[in-house]
Amino acid sequence: MKGAFKSLSAAMVKGFLRDKATLFFSFVFPLMFLVIFGLLFRDAGAEKIKIGAVGDGPVIAALEQTGAVEVQRFGSVDEGVAKVRDGDLPGLVEATGDKVLLRFAASDQAQAGTVRGLVAGVTQQLNVTASGQPPKYEFDAEQVEDASLKPIQFLTPGILSWGIAITAVFGASLTLVNWRRKQVLRRLRLAPVSPTTILTSRILVTIGVALTQALIFVGVALLPVFGLTLSGTWWLAIPVFLCGVLAFFTIGMLVGALCKTEEAATGAANIVVLPMSFLSGTFFPIDLAPPWLQAASKALPLRHMNDGITDFLVRGKGPEALLVPCGVLIAFTLVVGFVAAKVFTWEDN
């Protein structure tokens, strides 16, 4: 029985590795999304304000040192004002001797306020220093870690969960349909091999493929270009990941049990996974969606896999946070698995 298990697993792995289309959709396709979204959103929220400058002096030098603005120099005031008027720059600082003049565009109130505050702050700071007196009021800034994540931090668990979900659903359903249609299932039924052996070897291969996907995927996301940072409890994401793989494997088995042809199975698998990926925060945080959609997405396994992996991979939550995602995913596996076993047939007639 051990030989049968090994040889069946080996046959499936070879079939998988030799199918270029499957390899592409399992490894390259999700990575493409990571690369595209990762690079697209890399600088989101971190873009610096540009400000024009004419002349020279300590104020302009100090502005450059703040690191909060990018200073663009102009030869003449007219040239700079023209840029402000066109809306290309929020403001222009003109420094002549001891006089600092800020001209700003009023169209964007928030940006105008920022620019005014910044230039005024820098100028007053220099005034205090020049007076030689210690400042009366002390000012200090301290950073607070907020719950909103940098794009790569939510993109990685999202696209990873989605990539694993499609591979597991497609892999399981297409193998089942193909084996039934080509009478491999019938041939296996005529061999002294138990259905459990066939099923467990398929599960093992699915988990192996998913682990490989995850390693490559997280490895790429950790590259400096993308800059994923793992939390201290990242390894707690593994149980969530395994429960997720099992949940999507059983969904694949159900699709494979219901469909007679590979084409039908491909269509059905897409219908299951594609809407789920949009409703589960794969490509954008689900917090941005309307409340009713957020509530509805709680019914989807991909949402829980995604949330669970995010909680440990990047948010660093403790083991108590395993309960909900693993519980939901296991319940999903059991219910869907039970239905799949009920509708499963060895032959199509």
Next chain:
Amino acid sequence: MTETGAGDAIVVGDIRKSYGDLHAVDGVSFAVGHGEFFGILGPNGAGKTTTLEIIEGLREPDSGSVRLLGHNPFPRDTALLPRIGVQLQASAFFDKLTAREQLETFAALYGVGAERARETLELVGLADKADTREDKLSGGQRQRLSIACALVHDPDIVFLDEPTAALDPQARRNLWDVLRAIRARGKTIVYTTHYLDEAEILCDRVAIMDQGRILAMDTPAALVRGLDAPTRIILERGSLPAEAAAALPGADEVTEDEQSLTISSRTPAPLLAALAERGTLDGLQVRTATLEDVFLQLTGREYRA
């Protein structure tokens, strides 16, 4: 060998299977002895495959009994399965594996080593295609690989469902050699075909099936003999006038068409001697009855595969 008894490899007793109004198998009984090459013949839809599937234990008959090596094949009996080998109509192969890998995978399912897989590949004449992927093999090679997958665990009984269907004549003949080699190893073979000529050449005994029933069952020679059909001697048209042919000794009936003159005879020996005497043996053909004639007589209709 044809007697029904405890020593038979397969005993089928009055099995029936219906799908709605269609009686796919409608009371079939036969026995196959150890080492026998038994053919189930008939046109498509005659019930051959369903009969085979019931014997293999893939389907439960509505009624009737099957004993396969003394055991009931249904429900699935994993102790019995290693003793039978089944080649299915569709080639049941794993995707993207080479011929050798397919065989090794099936061998492992039965706990049989890779060495045996190599031997089986040789037996079916595919040793030089061992590293070719299944989808790159020709139709005949695929069919031989499919048979190899049924043989790799050295079963006592081999079931072959239409192994020569859709093959070109050369591939068919190559496959006959494989079937003969299997038989020489002492295996019991049950095979279905719609090629009556092929069954006549290969089988020890055949059952002719039509519409779910066995119409006749015996050795091919006995079935043809039982027809008591005349021998037909065919000559080129114009080599002999029809009246002269009718006057020859032993000539029962003379017919003519555009190409040939056919003389039917129940005593062909004096007729052939007389033709030889006249020197009209050029292009002469002698045709005795075939299983197709048996089918025609049994069903009253021309055989169409």
